Amino acid sequence: MTMKETVEKILTENDIVEVISEYDIVEVISEYVELTPIRGSRFKGVCPFCHGKDLKFKIDHARQAYYCFDCEKHGDVITFLKDHMGLSFWKAVKELALRAEIELPEMPDNA
Ligand SMILES: [Zn+2]
Numbered sequence: 564m565t566m567k568e569t570v571e572k573i574l575t576e577n578d579i580v581e582v583i584s585e586y587d588i589v590e591v592i593s594e595y596v597e598l599t600p601i602r603g604s605r606f607k608g609v610c611p612f613c614h615g616k617d618l619k620f621k622i623d624h625a626r627q628a629y630y631c632f633d634c635e636k637h638g639d640v641i642t643f644l645k646d647h648m649g650l651s652f653w654k655a656v657k658e659l660a661l662r663a664e665i666e667l668p669e670m671p672d673n674a
Pocket residue numbers: 610611612613614615620631632633634635636
């Protein structure tokens with residue numbers, strides 16, 4: 564079993580859903596990327612991963628998801644922190660839980 568699978572076993576789906584639901588992906592990403600609103604509930608900006616020039620990094624507020632049309636990085640608020648800050652999946656969840664003051668089960672520090 565990989566570390567990620569171990570972490571996901573201890574951390575139940577409900578914990579993860581709870582953490583994600585506390586966050587608005589637009590709010591979190593706008594701490595790192597300057598966002599411009601586009602139609603509907605969408606936003607665009609310079610991709611923090613590939614730094615493409617054409618604002619091809621799109622965030623869909625309704626789906627709470629992001630996608631870059633250049634480097635094809637995509638995901639949710641946890642994936643964003645994980646990839647952008649180089650955190651493990653567990654550390655990213657923990658980081659968000661801390662900010663939202665949600666209690667999570669104890670996990671090994673090297674997870
Ligand atoms: Zn990109």
